[in-house]
Amino acid sequence: MKKKWTALCMVFVMLFALTGCGSSTKVVDLVTNNVNGKNSSETTKTNKTETEAGTKVIAAKDIKVGVLYIGSASDTSGYTYAHEQGIKTMANNLGLTSKQIVRKENISDDNTKEKNKAIQECIDAGCNIIFGTSFGEMQELSEFAEKYPDIYFAHGSGYMSNGKNFTNYFGRIYQARYLSGIAAGLKTQSNKIGYVAAQDNTNAEVTGGIDAFAMGVESVNTNATIYVKVTHSWYDPAEEKAAAKTLLSQGCDVLAQHCDTTAPQEEAQKKGVWGIGYNSDMSKETPKATLTSVLWTWSAYYTSYVQSIMDGTYDGSNYYGGMSEGLIGLSGLASFNDDAAQDKIDEAKQAILDGSIKIFENKMKTNTGKVIGKDGSVLDDATITGKINWYYHNVKVLK
Numbered sequence: 001m002k003k004k005w006t007a008l009c010m011v012f013v014m015l016f017a018l019t020g021c022g023s024s025t026k027v028v029d030l031v032t033n034n035v036n037g038k039n040s041s042e043t044t045k046t047n048k049t050e051t052e053a054g055t056k057v058i059a060a061k062d063i064k065v066g067v068l069y070i071g072s073a074s075d076t077s078g079y080t081y082a083h084e085q086g087i088k089t090m091a092n093n094l095g096l097t098s099k100q101i102v103r104k105e106n107i108s109d110d111n112t113k114e115k116n117k118a119i120q121e122c123i124d125a126g127c128n129i130i131f132g133t134s135f136g137e138m139q140e141l142s143e144f145a146e147k148y149p150d151i152y153f154a155h156g157s158g159y160m161s162n163g164k165n166f167t168n169y170f171g172r173i174y175q176a177r178y179l180s181g182i183a184a185g186l187k188t189q190s191n192k193i194g195y196v197a198a199q200d201n202t203n204a205e206v207t208g209g210i211d212a213f214a215m216g217v218e219s220v221n222t223n224a225t226i227y228v229k230v231t232h233s234w235y236d237p238a239e240e241k242a243a244a245k246t247l248l249s250q251g252c253d254v255l256a257q258h259c260d261t262t263a264p265q266e267e268a269q270k271k272g273v274w275g276i277g278y279n280s281d282m283s284k285e286t287p288k289a290t291l292t293s294v295l296w297t298w299s300a301y302y303t304s305y306v307q308s309i310m311d312g313t314y315d316g317s318n319y320y321g322g323m324s325e326g327l328i329g330l331s332g333l334a335s336f337n338d339d340a341a342q343d344k345i346d347e348a349k350q351a352i353l354d355g356s357i358k359i360f361e362n363k364m365k366t367n368t369g370k371v372i373g374k375d376g377s378v379l380d381d382a383t384i385t386g387k388i389n390w391y392y393h394n395v396k397v398l399k
Helices: 009-015 079-094 112-124 135-147 173-187 204-220 237-249 263-271 299-311 341-354 381-386
Strands: 027-029 034-036 065-068 101-104 129-132 152-156 166-171 192-197 225-230 254-258 274-279 290-296 319-321 328-330 395-397
Touching: 065 079, 065 112, 079 101, 079 274, 079 290, 079 299, 101 112, 112 129, 112 135, 129 135, 129 299, 135 152, 135 166, 166 299, 173 204, 173 254, 173 274, 173 290, 173 328, 173 341, 192 204, 192 237, 192 263, 204 225, 204 254, 204 341, 204 381, 204 395, 225 237, 237 254, 237 263, 254 263, 263 274, 263 290, 299 319
Parallel strands: 065 101, 065 129, 129 152, 152 166, 166 319, 192 225, 192 254, 225 395, 254 274, 274 290
Antiparallel strands: 027 034, 290 328
């Protein structure tokens, strides 16, 4: 995901009015081709806030959605692809036409002028709902929300919101990271598992995901080490490829990733080893390598958000979902996974859902020997998403 979290972690507690825009709409997931009914016993709680925007109801025929992408809507896998599938599915679920969706593609996180232009073009096109999918769009969306109080703005992965017409959305991706670690830990033969990371430990989202993955690995294989190679870029196919090659040269026989393209999976397949995809099911590009993929099913959020504006239940709250809400999960396991993988993952998934596994709980030893947490304690979501700047003890970062 496209974020620059450095120096922002201290303010992340602002993110967590952990909420959802409840909906009974069935979400057809175009990323995995599954149908997920949102009827889990665990729901995303809504924290009511004083809001002006919640009084405005927009009929389906009058909805017009603008969405900003850092990549192309025509991508066939990865980050922007996953968001595009979510937008398409939302439109299909709610009966919106193609003319009701305005897409702004290849918007650079680093170009303020470009971001402002894209947002303004959405407004000029008549959009009354605008989604920014990349972290770098947060400040601009916040400013436009103040200028246009009658338009709904929502920002993926950030922490800013105003309790009125500007909210943020994200999820417990660490849950799926943990499960994918089980697949990797069972499959490795060298006990060396590689991880291509977009950012270093100044970025809590990436680091927390690595740690959750490492904990999943350890739950089934205490002898394995996770080797991390950082690209310092959210989207750089060449750097991702180079990082994957470095990890393979170290003897890693499973490659996981927190970066946008399929490059690590492709390198794993060329080498005849295995991988864990991210954002979308990458087995279609690398059917001989990808054990499973960590998925964002954004349709779960987009459908409920737009539905709340249509039915008048919007309340200006932020959204933070997980497996229970159908927001995140794993793709189906490839046939060449370890024989025990499906049962072990199913068991762990149920334990996460019923609360018997909380992932970041009790004392946790870092790779520098420091102890995080204490017995009987669990890190909260704000800490997991915004303040994890340490690596679990079985992680080694390559220079």
